Amino acid sequence: MEAGEDEGFVEKIIEVHGIRKSFKKRKTKEIITAVNDVSFDVHRGEVLGLLGPNGAGKTSTIKMICGLLQADEGSIHINGLDIQKRRLKALKHISAVLEGNRNLYWRLTVRENLEYFAGNRGLSRKEVAAQIEKLLSQFHLKDKENELVNGLSRGMQQKLAIAVALLANTEVILLDEPTLGLDVEISYELREILKTIVKEEKRTIIISSHDMPVVQELCDRTIIINKGTVVVDERVENLLKLFETRAYSIKLGDALSEAQQLKLQRKFPLSTYKVGTHQTTVEVNLEHSEDIYELFDIFKEEGTQVESIDRITIDFEQVFMEIVKGEKNYAMA
Ligand SMILES: Nc1ncnc2c1ncn2[C@@H]1O[C@H](COP(=O)(O)OP(=O)(O)OP(=O)(O)O)[C@@H](O)[C@H]1O
Numbered sequence: 001m002e003a004g005e006d007e008g009f010v011e012k013i014i015e016v017h018g019i020r021k022s023f024k025k026r027k028t029k030e031i032i033t034a035v036n037d038v039s040f041d042v043h044r045g046e047v048l049g050l051l052g053p054n055g056a057g058k059t060s061t062i063k064m065i066c067g068l069l070q071a072d073e074g075s076i077h078i079n080g081l082d083i084q085k086r087r088l089k090a091l092k093h094i095s096a097v098l099e100g101n102r103n104l105y106w107r108l109t110v111r112e113n114l115e116y117f118a119g120n121r122g123l124s125r126k127e128v129a130a131q132i133e134k135l136l137s138q139f140h141l142k143d144k145e146n147e148l149v150n151g152l153s154r155g156m157q158q159k160l161a162i163a164v165a166l167l168a169n170t171e172v173i174l175l176d177e178p179t180l181g182l183d184v185e186i187s188y189e190l191r192e193i194l195k196t197i198v199k200e201e202k203r204t205i206i207i208s209s210h211d212m213p214v215v216q217e218l219c220d221r222t223i224i225i226n227k228g229t230v231v232v233d234e235r236v237e238n239l240l241k242l243f244e245t246r247a248y249s250i251k252l253g254d255a256l257s258e259a260q261q262l263k264l265q266r267k268f269p270l271s272t273y274k275v276g277t278h279q280t281t282v283e284v285n286l287e288h289s290e291d292i293y294e295l296f297d298i299f300k301e302e303g304t305q306v307e308s309i310d311r312i313t314i315d316f317e318q319v320f321m322e323i324v325k326g327e328k329n330y331a332m333a
Pocket residue numbers: 023024025032033034035052053054055056057058059060061
């Protein structure tokens with residue numbers, strides 16, 4: 001069974017199979033493999049988070065899915081249609097908001113943009129009138145409807161770009177870094193709006209993001225790409241559970257010696273060691289539960305007392321850091 005199938009997402013709407021993409025650097029002629037044999041499916045109604053450090057290959061993957069970039073190898077099917085062979089038909093199922101490219105007319109007002117892009121998709125004003133009203137209110141843009149896009153803040157423009165993408169009524173929405181560069185307040189607002197949309201509408205959404213709360217709160221499943229390849233494809237709740245059962249906070253009776261600290265760092269490079277006035281704490285995320293014995297051996301060597309052991313509640317940010325910075329392969333069955 002694939003990730004996603006157990007939650008009722010049975011029908012595949014996006015099928016990405018073995019895609020590769022390389023670029024040649026203009027100056028040095030060096031070949032960069034941006035995407036290296038990436039495969040995954042997205043089920044109808046699923047919200048998928050596409051994560052990875054800078055340069056991992058997320059944007060290239062999204063651009064190949066929405067037909068802006070041609071894969072060197074592999075295939076992409078949208079609703080069963082090959083994006084290369086039946087491009088126009090396949091693209092009818094997709095709307096995308098790409099990072100840094102908000103696809104809006106700057107000299108048109110907010111409302112005019114919504115009307116223009118609806119018309120572009122072959123929808124009449126009458127057909128979309130109610131939906132435009134709904135989107136203006138959902139995205140808190142009603143009081144800006146007659147303002148030119150040119151004069152809007154970056155956050156407002158981003159909200160409008162997403163509203164335009166939703167208006168097209170496509171089954172698939174691709175959002176590349178929707179909250180990048182937005183201030184905390186507007187990122188939060190956008191996340192809440194997207195949360196409502198995800199709950200109310202059964203759209204298939206791929207979100208690439210560095211904003212971990214966005215992924216934790218909106219996505220059903222996540223794919224983590226590192227150096228062009230998929231290192232994790234798993235449901236968000238499973239990843240959190242998995243890491244939660246491995247994350248411990250250990251309170252010690254005494255401080256560790258330098259030799260012990262060195263061993264701790266060597267064996268558990270992502271652990272943290274804190275010496276407070278009353279307490280010494282080690283926080284560690286174990287890759288295998290039996291690793292706890294090796295940890296205890298470090299304490300035992302010099303008779304350090306363990307006062308308490310607690311599980312740590314972990315958030316998605318920590319999960320992501322563990323996987324990417326630890327460069328471990330958490331491919332799960
Ligand atoms: N048109 C291009 N020409 C040359 N190299 C490119 C091009 N597009 C992407 N790359 C390179 O391919 C790699 C993957 O880039 P991509 O933008 O897909 O990554 P990303 O995961 O979206 O990163 P970020 O989070 O920084 O946007 C990077 O090394 C990037 O420099």
